[in-house]
Amino acid sequence: MSFLAIKDVHHTYFTKASATTALSEITLQVEEGEFVSFLGPSGCGKTTLLSIIAGLIKPTHGTILLENKPLSGLKNQIGYMLQQDYLFPWKTIEENILLGLKLSNQLNDGTKRAALDLLKQIGLGGIEKQLPKQLSGGMRQRAALVRTLATEPKLLMLDEPFSALDYQTKLKLEDLVSKTLDEFGKTAILVTHDIGEAIAMSDRVVLFSPSPGRIHKVFEMPDELKSLSPFNARNHETFSSIFQTIWKELESLESGKE
DSSP, rough: OOSSEEEEEEEEEEEESSSEEEEEEEEEEEEETTTEEEEOOSSSHHHHHHHHHTSOEEEEEEEEEETTTETTTTTGEEEESSSSSOOOTOHHHHHTTTTTHTTHHHHHHHHHHHHHHHHHHTTTTTTSSOOGGGGHHHHHHHHHHHHHHHHSEEEEEEEEETTTSSSHHHHHHHHHHHHHHHHHHOOOEEOOSSSHHHHOOOOOEEEEETTTTTEEEEEEEOHHHHSSSSHHHTSSSHHHHHHHHHHHHHHHTTTTOO
């Protein structure tokens, strides 16, 4: 039994004037503790699939099971981290990171202490009473990660969480997020346009073809890359050849020469 099972998912967006199929025949299994990236051209349905897995959209057809249970009633088991940190500007960092716990009725002395401890672990100790505007973009994203992990979700959804950051901060956060998820044994799905990021962070990279979105190919990362931090993986000798392979597949999809 897979931790996450996506079975024959199909999704069509309907308007009064048209019907647009975003996803077709998506079947995929994700194992517990695995990090999987969704990669593909614009319009291939990556974010739609992420939203369906998160329970934000109900698919037109197909089923998604988390630990062999349907998603309904499991939304507290799924954490979502987006490109924007969506911290409330009028709330302190402490208030922001405890918000998910409060909304899910999980806030108590123990969970509050664990959230504040995690804040310290990722290098943000001492900023609890500050407002988001007092922090850099990278610091705000770290705070958003703590808010997401504080509710102890079983599955973490990452929708281009590093794309608005400068390159140096992005690389540091890739390492931090990867290390944190490993330590907590979390299962994660990342949507990204960055081939290098997908290779460096993932156990598997799922490449989607567009119009409608289908799984074109799945790339299993070699063990020698999986064992490294994302930064060190980028410098490994096998990284470049994998990058070129995925680049060529992506080019063929974008040019319509599948």
